[in-house]
Amino acid sequence: MLSRSHPRPPRTGRPRSAAADEAILEATRASLVDLGWSKLTMGDVATRAGVAKTTLYRRWAGKNELVVDAVAVLFDELELPDLGSLSADVQAVVLQFAALLERPETRTALMAVVAESTRDEALRTRIRDSIVDRQKRLVLQGRRRAQERGELPVEPDEGTASTTADLIFDVIAGAVVHRVLVSAESVDADWARRFTVLLLAGLGAAASA
Amino acid sequence: MLSRSHPRPPRTGRPRSAAADEAILEATRASLVDLGWSKLTMGDVATRAGVAKTTLYRRWAGKNELVVDAVAVLFDELELPDLGSLSADVQAVVLQFAALLERPETRTALMAVVAESTRDEALRTRIRDSIVDRQKRLVLQGRRRAQERGELPVEPDEGTASTTADLIFDVIAGAVVHRVLVSAESVDADWARRFTVLLLAGLGAAASA
DNA sequence: CCAGTTACGCTACGGGTCGTAGCGTAAGGA
DNA sequence: TCCTTACGCTACGACCCGTAGCGTAACTGG
Numbered sequence: 206m207l208s209r210s211h212p213r214p215p216r217t218g219r220p221r222s223a224a225a226d227e228a229i230l231e232a233t234r235a236s237l238v239d240l241g242w243s244k245l246t247m248g249d250v251a252t253r254a255g256v257a258k259t260t261l262y263r264r265w266a267g268k269n270e271l272v273v274d275a276v277a278v279l280f281d282e283l284e285l286p287d288l289g290s291l292s293a294d295v296q297a298v299v300l301q302f303a304a305l306l307e308r309p310e311t312r313t314a315l316m317a318v319v320a321e322s323t324r325d326e327a328l329r330t331r332i333r334d335s336i337v338d339r340q341k342r343l344v345l346q347g348r349r350r351a352q353e354r355g356e357l358p359v360e361p362d363e364g365t366a367s368t369t370a371d372l373i374f375d376v377i378a379g380a381v382v383h384r385v386l387v388s389a390e391s392v393d394a395d396w397a398r399r400f401t402v403l404l405l406a407g408l409g410a411a412a413s414a
Numbered sequence: 415m416l417s418r419s420h421p422r423p424p425r426t427g428r429p430r431s432a433a434a435d436e437a438i439l440e441a442t443r444a445s446l447v448d449l450g451w452s453k454l455t456m457g458d459v460a461t462r463a464g465v466a467k468t469t470l471y472r473r474w475a476g477k478n479e480l481v482v483d484a485v486a487v488l489f490d491e492l493e494l495p496d497l498g499s500l501s502a503d504v505q506a507v508v509l510q511f512a513a514l515l516e517r518p519e520t521r522t523a524l525m526a527v528v529a530e531s532t533r534d535e536a537l538r539t540r541i542r543d544s545i546v547d548r549q550k551r552l553v554l555q556g557r558r559r560a561q562e563r564g565e566l567p568v569e570p571d572e573g574t575a576s577t578t579a580d581l582i583f584d585v586i587a588g589a590v591v592h593r594v595l596v597s598a599e600s601v602d603a604d605w606a607r608r609f610t611v612l613l614l615a616g617l618g619a620a621a622s623a
Numbered sequence: 624c625c626a627g628t629t630a631c632g633c634t635a636c637g638g639g640t641c642g643t644a645g646c647g648t649a650a651g652g653a
Numbered sequence: 654t655c656c657t658t659a660c661g662c663t664a665c666g667a668c669c670c671g672t673a674g675c676g677t678a679a680c681t682g683g
Binding site for chain 4: 424426427428429430431434465466467468469472
Binding site for chain 1: 627628629630631632633
């Protein structure tokens with residue numbers, strides 16, 4: 206799950222401190238909670254982590270990359286429960302996702318890094334790999350389960366199946382994000398139920414269109 | 415449409431230059447296109463607008479408020495066409511909204527100011543008043559038209575009708591924003607059609623739940 | 624045990640932006 | 654004409670950035 210070390214470490218010399226890595230990421234999340242995205246500085250994170258500022262720059266190019274990695278691990282918590290029906294599974298994952306977005310670390314960081322990524326291709330790739338794809342996996346997993354249960358038809362064409370999954374993903378993630386971060390209203394069980402009713406009814410129609 | 419002058423101007427003294435206002439907002443949009451949100455500075459905007467930096471600070475508290483106002487006017491372009499059916503109207507407004515989000519000014523600015531607003535209540539209110547509510551109006555307008563056409567039932571209870579409208583708004587705006595800014599894929603006519611099919615089918619079910 | 628190699632902590636630095644204060648001048652109103 | 658407010662300009666301390674340089678620490682291969 207932690208394959209974020211593209212340049213493989215050389216076999217010689219002093220190895221990088223893994224403890225420092227975790228301390229820095231933890232300090233980054235703490236700083237996000239206390240200061241928020243805009244007032245978070247590299248110097249502050251270094252101080253909190255008990256590490257020199259230069260050590261941060263040896264591992265991350267800047268604030269953007271650092272925060273993405275610090276927040277990404279939180280998305281590992283997301284998982285699709287097996288509650289017996291597609292409707293129950295969707296509602297549960299919606300509530301999970303909303304709870305994650307309501308945490309102060311993600312709340313302040315997620316939109317900020319996405320905003321930065323609109324002008325930084327490498328950052329967009331990093332976000333996609335470490336955050337977005339982890340959510341998307343849940344959609345694919347949920348569809349597979351629903352098909353096994355007979356709740357959803359198996360789409361014959363590979364292409365349309367893929368674009369449908371993309372559509373569903375944007376609808377679910379987009380709606381929850383918009384509700385929490387833009388409308389700034391909480392996602393409770395009732396909202397999740399209403400949303401799921403809408404989505405599943407639409408899903409049936411979308412498959413046959 | 416431009417009621418953004420809470421502190422009403424005093425009856426005496428030199429009046430504020432309306433030309434400078436427009437020059438500053440225009441310069442802000444230009445700077446967003448060239449530099450993006452993170453590299454945009456107050457000094458740069460002042461230089462582009464041909465005004466002193468102090469003049470900016472006399473009117474806006476900072477970068478956040480300035481950019482919100484600069485981008486807000488772009489959302490005035492959004493309007494709900496009357497194409498004869500709810501489906502056609504939704505598709506059209508989705509394409510309009512997507513086109514707006516794909517402009518470099520909004521692309522880089524929108525998520526950034528929303529991110530900032532998570533820690534700034536006043537900024538959140540400003541965004542809501544000058545951006546979000548203008549979109550929400552389209553949803554209410556579209557529902558009213560559809561009810562007049564007989565495409566949608568008139569919901570008896572005022573409360574559930576309101577929460578349903580909120581849900582629809584989060585789904586539409588959220589899905590489009592997520593598609594364009596997170597998934598970073600274009601919203602074409604086909605996507606708009608698929609999305610609308612899903613939404614309208616779900617709408618029927620949501621009303622009766 | 625001893626070079627060789629890499630990581631780390633620390634200090635210092637030039638460069639940039641912030642937001643404000645102070646001043647003289649410009650543009651309206653009583 | 655006085656009064657009031659807006660404007661342009663300069664200057665300033667404060668902060669953060671990202672890097673260079675150096676001595677030290679940790680681990681490896683001979």
